[in-house]
Amino acid sequence: MPPHTDHPDPSAPIPGYALAPDEGVDGRGPEVKCSDRSTAGSLAIYRTVVDGQGPPPHRHTREDETIVVLDGTVQAECDDEVWTGGPGTTFFLPRGRTHTFRSIDGPATILFIITPGHLDEFFRLREEVTDPAEVAALVQRFF
Numbered sequence: 001m002p003p004h005t006d007h008p009d010p011s012a013p014i015p016g017y018a019l020a021p022d023e024g025v026d027g028r029g030p031e032v033k034c035s036d037r038s039t040a041g042s043l044a045i046y047r048t049v050v051d052g053q054g055p056p057p058h059r060h061t062r063e064d065e066t067i068v069v070l071d072g073t074v075q076a077e078c079d080d081e082v083w084t085g086g087p088g089t090t091f092f093l094p095r096g097r098t099h100t101f102r103s104i105d106g107p108a109t110i111l112f113i114i115t116p117g118h119l120d121e122f123f124r125l126r127e128e129v130t131d132p133a134e135v136a137a138l139v140q141r142f143f
């Protein structure tokens with residue numbers, strides 16, 4: 001298990017849960033529907049709005065990303081391939097491949113799914129730091 005993971009033992013049973021549309025997991029905002037901690041590392045799910053450019057092109061060594069478009073239009077790039085889709089479209093961006101995504105013609109609401117979920121800790125910790133050196137250290141730690 002990666003050293004930055006501090007969720008419970010993944011072999012131990014974890015509780016199920018249900019969240020209302022405006023509710024997130026304990027200690028997180030309403031956009032965080034499943035976290036590294038709440039799923040013992042199996043996945044993280046966010047319901048979020050992308051308005052224009054998403055993350056810069058990047059590559060993960062351990063995580064896959066899946067995007068399900070709920071509203072609006074999203075364009076995703078994975079290596080040399082580019083796809084565009086509206087509500088109901090699913091994009092799978094596998095580990096080891098350079099990828100990014102953005103909304104087209106206004107905001108888009110998406111479900112953003114990361115498997116396994118430990119990259120969620122990067123996003124949680126990223127909210128707490130503002131110093132560029134600390135951000136760089138986090139990127140080095142998780143990517």
